[in-house]
Amino acid sequence: MKTLLTDTFAVRRPPADDGLFVPVSSGREPLARPGLRVLQVAVVALVAVALRLFMLGNQSLWTDEIVTFRSSDGPLWWVISQTEYNSNIPPLYYVLTSWFLNFGNSEVVLRLPSVICGALSIPLLYLIAFEWFGSSVALLSIILFAVSPFEVWYSQEARPYALLLFLGLLAMWSMLRVIRRPGDIRMAVVFVLSAAATVYCHTVGVAFIAFLAAYMALAAPRRLWRRWLAYFACIVVLLIPAAVRLLSLPPAAAADSERQFSLLFVPYAGWAFAAGYSLGPTLTQLHMPDRVSTVVHSLPVLLPCLALVGTLAALGLVELWRHRSIVRWGVVLLFAIPTGFVIGGTLVTVHPFNVRYMILAFPAFVFVMALGVLRLKRRPWLVVGACGGLMLMSLASLGNYYFDPRYYREDNRAAGQVIHDQAQPGDLVLANAAYTADNIRFYAARDDIQVLGFPVPDSEAQASPSTSSPLRTGGVPTPVVAPSAELPQILAGRDRFWLFLSRTYQGGGVEGSLLQACEQDFEGTTLLTTPNDVRVLLCEKG
Numbered sequence: 001m002k003t004l005l006t007d008t009f010a011v012r013r014p015p016a017d018d019g020l021f022v023p024v025s026s027g028r029e030p031l032a033r034p035g036l037r038v039l040q041v042a043v044v045a046l047v048a049v050a051l052r053l054f055m056l057g058n059q060s061l062w063t064d065e066i067v068t069f070r071s072s073d074g075p076l077w078w079v080i081s082q083t084e085y086n087s088n089i090p091p092l093y094y095v096l097t098s099w100f101l102n103f104g105n106s107e108v109v110l111r112l113p114s115v116i117c118g119a120l121s122i123p124l125l126y127l128i129a130f131e132w133f134g135s136s137v138a139l140l141s142i143i144l145f146a147v148s149p150f151e152v153w154y155s156q157e158a159r160p161y162a163l164l165l166f167l168g169l170l171a172m173w174s175m176l177r178v179i180r181r182p183g184d185i186r187m188a189v190v191f192v193l194s195a196a197a198t199v200y201c202h203t204v205g206v207a208f209i210a211f212l213a214a215y216m217a218l219a220a221p222r223r224l225w226r227r228w229l230a231y232f233a234c235i236v237v238l239l240i241p242a243a244v245r246l247l248s249l250p251p252a253a254a255a256d257s258e259r260q261f262s263l264l265f266v267p268y269a270g271w272a273f274a275a276g277y278s279l280g281p282t283l284t285q286l287h288m289p290d291r292v293s294t295v296v297h298s299l300p301v302l303l304p305c306l307a308l309v310g311t312l313a314a315l316g317l318v319e320l321w322r323h324r325s326i327v328r329w330g331v332v333l334l335f336a337i338p339t340g341f342v343i344g345g346t347l348v349t350v351h352p353f354n355v356r357y358m359i360l361a362f363p364a365f366v367f368v369m370a371l372g373v374l375r376l377k378r379r380p381w382l383v384v385g386a387c388g389g390l391m392l393m394s395l396a397s398l399g400n401y402y403f404d405p406r407y408y409r410e411d412n413r414a415a416g417q418v419i420h421d422q423a424q425p426g427d428l429v430l431a432n433a434a435y436t437a438d439n440i441r442f443y444a445a446r447d448d449i450q451v452l453g454f455p456v457p458d459s460e461a462q463a464s465p466s467t468s469s470p471l472r473t474g475g476v477p478t479p480v481v482a483p484s485a486e487l488p489q490i491l492a493g494r495d496r497f498w499l500f501l502s503r504t505y506q507g508g509g510v511e512g513s514l515l516q517a518c519e520q521d522f523e524g525t526t527l528l529t530t531p532n533d534v535r536v537l538l539c540e541k542g
Contacts, residue, residue: 037126040139045122048146052115052155055402057107060413063435063502065158066442069110072097083249088351090242092200093160107158107413114162118155121162122146124169125363131176132327133367140370141363144390148366149276149397154359161359164201168208168360171195172334175212179220182227192231196238198360203246207341208360209235214333219326261346265353266339272355273365274309275393278400278407284503284533308389309369316372335364405531410503412436415536416443418528419498422538423449429498430454430490432510436502451500452490454510487517496540499524503533 061069070085072094079098080091096113103109122142129138145151154161174191178184195212198205209232216228277283280298285291295302320328338360346353369390376382400407419429419440425448431437434453441451491497499518501511515537518524522539529535 037135037139041123041126041142044139044142044146045119048122048155049115049119051147051152051398052118056111056115056156058402059107059156059409060411061107061110061158061439061442062409062412063439065110065409066412066439068094068097068158069101069105069442070438072101073105074098089160089202090200090245092197093163093202096163097158110158111156114155114157114159117162117166118151121151121166121169124166124173125366127173128169128176128363129367129370131173132330133323133371136374137367137370140373140387141366144366144369145363147391147394147398148273149278149394149401150273150355150362152398153276153278153401154356159356160201161356164198164205165359165362167194167198167201168205169363171198171208171212175216178231179216182221182224188231192234192238196235199239199242202357204338204341204345204357204360207338210341211333211337211360214337215330218329261343261353265355266343269339269355269358270309270313270365271306273362274369275305276397276401278404279305279393279397282406282532305393308386308393312369312372312386312390314372315375316368316370319371319375320368331364331367335361408532410439410532411530411534412439412502413443414530415500415502415528415534416440416445418536419444419449419500420446422527423498424496425449427496427498428452428490428494429500430514431500432502432514433504436500436504439502440500454487454490454514487513491517491521496522496538499535499537499539501535501537 067086071082071089071091072079074082076095076098079094093113097110100109100112122145125145126138126142129141151162151165154165171191171194174187174194177187178191181187195209198208213232216232217225220228280302281291281294285294288294320331339358342353342357345351345357351357373383373386373390376386405411416439420443423429423444423446427449429437429440429444429449429451431440431451431453434455437451437453444451497518499514501514504510515524518537518539521541523542524537524539527536527538
């Protein structure tokens with residue numbers, strides 16, 4: 001890291017050509033003491049690592065993280081080519097996770113790749129911010145990034161979003177280096193590979209490549225455009241297998257796919273960028289019909305935070321407009337292109353809007369917030385107050401995230417443990433969604449019980465509940481599909497069965513049907529109720 005940063009802070013002269021790109025640190029930034037900057041970045045990175053390792057295995061894996069395990073747990077070619085468990089996410093992240101599974105399949109091991117990617121993003125974000133804004137904004141940006149509840153959430157989740165952000169920052173930083181030093185072929189190779197890798201990590205990487213192309217068109221000298229077209233042609237060639245895979249396996253299903261897009265989702269994304277998902281209403285409350293009253297009830301907490309974030313965002317945009325046009329447009333495009341892609345995808349595919357798909361726009365938000373704080377530098381006490389307010393928000397949200405079970409991911413581990421310990425051979429477990437059934441299969445780890453998701457389509461046939469996993473872990477059955485039948489037919493001849501009711505956001509219809517079936521001919525005993533919407537009931541005939 002020291003060599004990288006020292007080289008970056010070396011004295012540079014603006015290029016004498018017709019390009020728009022001029023490194024900010026040329027002539028504006030005091031460039032002595034690069035070792036101090038290395039130390040600053042290292043300290044912030046260590047704080048980031050500590051926050052991301054803290055209580056890493058405390059929360060249970062949720063549905064999508066278990067999909068990560070299923071998609072990663074096998075031979076390399078199977079991980080790359082399988083579509084049995086998930087065809088929506090390209091395989092790069094699963095390949096990375098597959099290597100980590102050699103060390104076990106605990107929550108900590110599964111989430112370690114995201115921790116590492118979150119920490120490695122710190123120096124890259126610093127270098128990009130330094131190029132655009134100088135050292136003060138760069139340092140404040142990585143501090144905000146390090147303590148961000150939003151970024152900590154995805155750095156502690158066994159999903160591809162931390163890796164996606166790391167690859168995006170790597171591609172962006174290497175692009176800036178190549179623009180400044182057109183003859184740096186090694187860095188050009190890094191740019192091509194990292195840019196293509198974003199798409200192999202997640203489909204929203206397509207939007208990031210569009211951002212890179214737009215920025216290049218604005219920043220690179222016109223006399224070098226032919227060389228840049230060759231670089232992007234290489235990226236396109238590398239993406240041919242990804243395009244073939246996407247066309248042959250288009251996204252066909254998604255949880256919560258009936259949720260309609262609203263323009264309010266964009267400001268909510270800004271709130272999530274600022275405070276994460278653990279300040280104010282919980283995720284469950286925001287999906288409930290009475291969410292408006294819940295938000296109103298939380299206004300004493302929300303309003304001061306919104307006022308602070310909104311004020312700093314406005315000040316940051318004003319300050320941004322004082323910078324050179326290429327920097328201004330770089331930040332605007334970095335936010336607008338990924339956001340527009342996500343909104344467009346929401347409108348034309350089965351996937352609903354989700355803030356996590358906007359993670360590539362998160363650095364633009366961080367830059368604007370840092371600019372907003374430093375806009376107040378003529379009154380140091382305001383800078384201290386703004387930084388203190390942001391830190392207080394982050395600490396409050398992180399405190400809820402670490403210690404308040406209401407904000408946790410659903411506790412599939414506790415539910416699985418109850419069923420593992422108390423289920424009898426041949427017992428039936430009914431889950432309130434097809435995609436939550438595998439959560440119990442994973443944590444109960446019993447191949448002598450039958451787990452069915454309800455309801456199921458007519459076209460799906462019943463598989464044998466005793467089929468064992470073909471993967472290397474063994475002991476966890478492959479997904480079992482229930483026949484399309486009414487509950488009385490499923491329960492016919494049984495003296496007992498289990499209900500696993502988890503967070504699905506699809507309303508109480510399915511859950512109500514299952515509870516009604518239990519009440520008609522059975523007596524239900526609640527064996528587990530968690531603050532994060534998980535219940536386990538044993539239903540037995542009297």
